[in-house]
Structures are given as structure tokens and as C-alpha cells.
Amino acid sequence: xxxxxxxxxxxxxxxxxxxxxxxxxxxxxxxxxxxxxxxxxxxxxxxxxxxxxxxxxxxxxxxxxxxxxxxxxxxxxxxxxxxxxxxxxxxxxxxxxxxxxxxxxxxxxxxxxxxxxxxxxxxxxxxxxxxxxxxxxxxxxxxxxxxxxxxxxxxxxxxxxxxxxxxxxxxxxxxxxxxxxxxxxxxxxxxxxxxxxxxxxxxxxxxxxxxxxxxxxxxxxxxxxxxxxxxxxxxxxxxxxxxxxxxxxxxxxxxxxxxxxxxxxxxxxxxxxxxxxxxxxxxxxxxxxxxxxxxxxxxxxxxxxxxxxxxxxxxxxxxxxxxxxxxxxxxxxxxxx
Ligand code: ASP
Numbered sequence: 001x002x003x004x005x006x007x008x009x010x011x012x013x014x015x016x017x018x019x020x021x022x023x024x025x026x027x028x029x030x031x032x033x034x035x036x037x038x039x040x041x042x043x044x045x046x047x048x049x050x051x052x053x054x055x056x057x058x059x060x061x062x063x064x065x066x067x068x069x070x071x072x073x074x075x076x077x078x079x080x081x082x083x084x085x086x087x088x089x090x091x092x093x094x095x096x097x098x099x100x101x102x103x104x105x106x107x108x109x110x111x112x113x114x115x116x117x118x119x120x121x122x123x124x125x126x127x128x129x130x131x132x133x134x135x136x137x138x139x140x141x142x143x144x145x146x147x148x149x150x151x152x153x154x155x156x157x158x159x160x161x162x163x164x165x166x167x168x169x170x171x172x173x174x175x176x177x178x179x180x181x182x183x184x185x186x187x188x189x190x191x192x193x194x195x196x197x198x199x200x201x202x203x204x205x206x207x208x209x210x211x212x213x214x215x216x217x218x219x220x221x222x223x224x225x226x227x228x229x230x231x232x233x234x235x236x237x238x239x240x241x242x243x244x245x246x247x248x249x250x251x252x253x254x255x256x257x258x259x260x261x262x263x264x265x266x267x268x269x270x271x272x273x274x275x276x277x278x279x280x281x282x283x284x285x286x287x288x289x290x291x292x293x294x295x296x297x298x299x300x301x302x303x304x305x306x307x308x309x310x311x312x313x314x315x316x317x318x319x320x321x322x323x324x325x326x327x328x329x330x331x332x333x334x335x336x337x
Pocket of ligand 1: 110195196214215216217225226227228246247248249250251
């Protein structure tokens, strides 16, 4: 749908269409600093902005992003600060500090960020810096490039004031040492309770941004980079249409340019849910697909504030913060056999 058609089909105004606390959800109420914007869709349903969604069960992260938006903050700040919550969480073993290392014991991070104007930045194979998403943002804003990798990314981060630190926690080191006994490499479906954190947000004006950050697959080969820093695969934002972000086996996401695909399917008129389902279909319907052995999940949002999520296997979830309600939503999935 092009911009003109979108404007025709939706009413996106602040005028008179606001939600007060009476309609706000129950357990976690938002500040009253900014009022919500109501969008009327063609089918008569209503959604309200701002809105934040993220992969997996990350309520503290979505709460942080919503706090930024409700304070009238920038939507790019919201997704960055939301992702930073999980990067700093040492108990999350798939993101930032405390992430499980590669087979040589090195924690290496991938992240990217994309704004409403289509600007983007990414880091791949970054070591010793907790907030990979913030380095990605610096790449976007302070360099002429889109992606920095490895030692160059680390040196750039240090030059921007990021403090190097050891990201391998005692817990993750112990698990790696136990893994080394057999050193069997096999991508595991749903490593602990979340893998990549991917976050998409829309502010009350309808502007979209997204970010994602991960330590990638546990015990991967040294030098391996997944989908998460690759714009179009791990994340894609098109402010006219919507946005999508991926989690799971990055190789399979890259082979289908997954997040770009989801956004393009929405451009063709599919709902976020239908688009996520078709993008998963592209993976599982390949000849000889061994999808039973790996997980991929997508979440998506369109310009109307409608959301969707879908995965290959059960137990993928999305956290959604909208209308004062911050909730975990179990995703529908393909493999029901
Ligand atoms: N997509 C990430 C990667 O392949 C990992 C994950 O989300 O589990 O690096």
C-alpha cells in the first residue's frame, strides 16, 4: 500500500481521538504525559499508539521503551534503550553481557538498528562491549558506513567512549566448559527463554523504528555472523508500511531475507500475521527443508499498529506493550505434528 492509499484508509490524528486511563490496561499503567493516538482500520477495528513489541518474554525491555515514548521521547531512543535492558542483563545468555560464547570461549555480538528515514547501522562480531545496539546506532549516526565488524567495530566503540569489559560471566564460562567435554555443535530450538531480542516501536505520530541485538548461536564457529546485524534479514523498517524482526537460526533467515520479505508482503496488502506466516512458509516449504531441527520466529507491525508473530515451532512468544498493558503473547506456529 502506498502512502496515499494508507492515508485514505486510516484516520491517524491526535484530534479528539485519545484514550484516557479508563481504557488503559490493568497491571502496568503508562504515564499520562502523552495521550495515545487511535487509528481506525478499514475493517472497523481500532488500534492505539504508541506501541512496542519485542521477541520473547522481555517485559522490562518493552517497559523501558514505552517509558521513553510516553515521556515524549524519540522512537529510535525507545528501541535502543529497550534493547539495552536485555544487553545489560547478565542472566540472559543470548544477548550482551553474559551471552554464551563461541566454541573458542569468545562472546561475540551482532546488532543493528534502523530509523523511520531508512537510515541504519550495524555491528557484527563485536567483542568486549556490552551495548552492541548503541554501537550500531553510532555507526549509523557518526560514520559514512552501515556496518562495522570485529576489531574495527570494537576500536570504533572505544573511540566513542564505550568501556571494554569481559562479557563472559562465570555462569556462561561454566556452561561452555561443560559443552567442551563433548563439543557437539547443534543449533538448539529455543535456547533458554529467549535468543535475539528484536524490538519494534511506533510513536504516537505513527513513526516506526526497530533494533535487534544478540550474542548469536551458542558455541558457533569463531567468526560466524548471523542474521541479526544484516539489514533486511534480521530487521527491516519501512516507515510507510511497517517493520519486522527475526529470531532463531540466522542462516535460514538470511537465505530468505526474512524481515524484508515480511515488510514487502505487508506492502502487498497482507496483515502482519499473514506476512509472518508466509515468510515462515518460505523456509519450511523449501525442498528438503530440515525445519524440524531448527527454530525461526518473526514478529511484525504495520503502520496501522496491527501486529503479528509466527514461528516454526511452539514456545516462541512476543511481548507487546500497548494501551497500558505490557503482556507476553504466545505465538502461533507451523509445526503442529
Ligand atoms: N538469530 C540469531 C543468530 O542466528 C540467534 C537467535 O536469535 O537465536 O545469530
